[in-house]
Amino acid sequence: MDTESTAVAQSGDGTQPDSETTAAVTAATKNPGDVVIETRNLSKIYKDFWGRKKVHALKSLDIEVRKGEIFGLLGPNGSGKSTTIKLVLGLLFPTSGRVLVFDKDASETKKNEHIGYLPEESYLYQFLNAEETLDFYGRLFDMSGEQRKKRIEELLQLVGLQGARHRQLREYSKGMRRRVGLAQALINDPDLILLDEPTTGLDPIGIREMKDLILALRDQGKTILLCSHQLGDVQDVCDRVAILHQGELKELGRVTDLLKVQDVTEVHASGLSEDAKREIAEVIQRHGGDLKSIDNPTTTMEDLFLNIVRESEARPGARRVSASPESAPTDEGSDTESASS
Numbered sequence: 001m002d003t004e005s006t007a008v009a010q011s012g013d014g015t016q017p018d019s020e021t022t023a024a025v026t027a028a029t030k031n032p033g034d035v036v037i038e039t040r041n042l043s044k045i046y047k048d049f050w051g052r053k054k055v056h057a058l059k060s061l062d063i064e065v066r067k068g069e070i071f072g073l074l075g076p077n078g079s080g081k082s083t084t085i086k087l088v089l090g091l092l093f094p095t096s097g098r099v100l101v102f103d104k105d106a107s108e109t110k111k112n113e114h115i116g117y118l119p120e121e122s123y124l125y126q127f128l129n130a131e132e133t134l135d136f137y138g139r140l141f142d143m144s145g146e147q148r149k150k151r152i153e154e155l156l157q158l159v160g161l162q163g164a165r166h167r168q169l170r171e172y173s174k175g176m177r178r179r180v181g182l183a184q185a186l187i188n189d190p191d192l193i194l195l196d197e198p199t200t201g202l203d204p205i206g207i208r209e210m211k212d213l214i215l216a217l218r219d220q221g222k223t224i225l226l227c228s229h230q231l232g233d234v235q236d237v238c239d240r241v242a243i244l245h246q247g248e249l250k251e252l253g254r255v256t257d258l259l260k261v262q263d264v265t266e267v268h269a270s271g272l273s274e275d276a277k278r279e280i281a282e283v284i285q286r287h288g289g290d291l292k293s294i295d296n297p298t299t300t301m302e303d304l305f306l307n308i309v310r311e312s313e314a315r316p317g318a319r320r321v322s323a324s325p326e327s328a329p330t331d332e333g334s335d336t337e338s339a340s341s
């Protein structure tokens with residue numbers, strides 16, 4: 001980051017920007033056919049071998065996933081996320097309530113032709129290479145040889161595995177396996193994509209690439225339902241989220257709305273002199289505001305890490321010149337001496 005940027009946070013009027021409100025209203029206005037997944041009063045009770053109630057995994061869940069959005073399903077372990085996905089795929093039947101996918105009951109398995117599913121762990125044949133794996137799944141969808149060839153080319157490029165296409169999957173890193181799993185989930189060019197923990201086991205570069213891929217899929221008009229424990233990832237990519245706990249829906253809404261801190265105003269400006277900053281602080285006080293901070297904003301650890309790796313790739317061997325006094329290279333003793341004297 002080469003430009004100075006100053007963030008001002010101030011409590012007082014709590015005014016919301018108009019554009020955000022407009023966006024929220026627009027997103028809330030839906031047309032028929034806009035809803036891709038709808039659960040109505042959906043409940044699932046797992047029973048034991050004797051038919052006795054064992055676990056109430058989902059309790060009266062009502063959610064809608066709209067066309068072209070990335071919808072996050074969040075919740076701690078055992079909150080019912082995978083159960084919801086299995087109900088959407090028609091792999092489980094509800095105990096009560098309904099799941100509609102593309103306006104059809106989820107038990108109609110034909111609708112799965114338009115769904116791509118990346119499970120938490122992909123069980124792929126380790127002795128096939130990426131090309132053979134995708135070709136195998138293309139055959140399951142009755143794609144012609146020509147269609148498969150074209151689609152495999154597109155997908156290998158999309159997930160960045162062209163260079164490793166002839167290597168057996170057993171030689172792949174976790175990140176590469178996740179990417180071939182995603183390519184497999186996309187072989188049928190699905191309209192709806194279900195992603196269960198898509199960033200599990202990936203390093204920060206792999207996570208960034210996976211998030212960019214998910215955003216690119218949304219830009220192509222796909223609808224995405226994403227389950228994750230990685231709250232930062234969900235915040236980065238999801239348009240709306242549902243938070244489950246012990247099978248119950250606890251929160252549902254647009255990420256920007258849910259995370260907005262009310263009654264605090266944030267202003268970002270660059271190139272301000274110290275005098276200008278002092279003047280701004282005075283204006284805030286004059287208007288009865290409570291100045292919380294006027295400082296340089298921090299970047300994220302993810303951005304810092306990715307910048308360091310990119311710089312290192314561009315200039316191998318060179319140590320990064322850091323803005324942080326902790327890690328700034330010292331001039332053989334002279335600075336140290338004057339600092340301690």
Ligand SMILES: Nc1ncnc2c1ncn2[C@@H]1O[C@H](COP(=O)(O)OP(=O)(O)OP(=O)(O)O)[C@@H](O)[C@H]1O
Nearest residue numbers: 046054055057075076077078079080081082083084
């Ligand atoms: N086949 C099953 N038989 C009995 N109970 C089950 C079965 N599958 C899931 N459960 C229970 O249902 C509840 C919800 O499980 P589910 O797998 O849907 O949660 P989850 O949110 O996906 O969890 P995780 O984040 O750990 O994957 C849990 O209490 C779980 O133990």
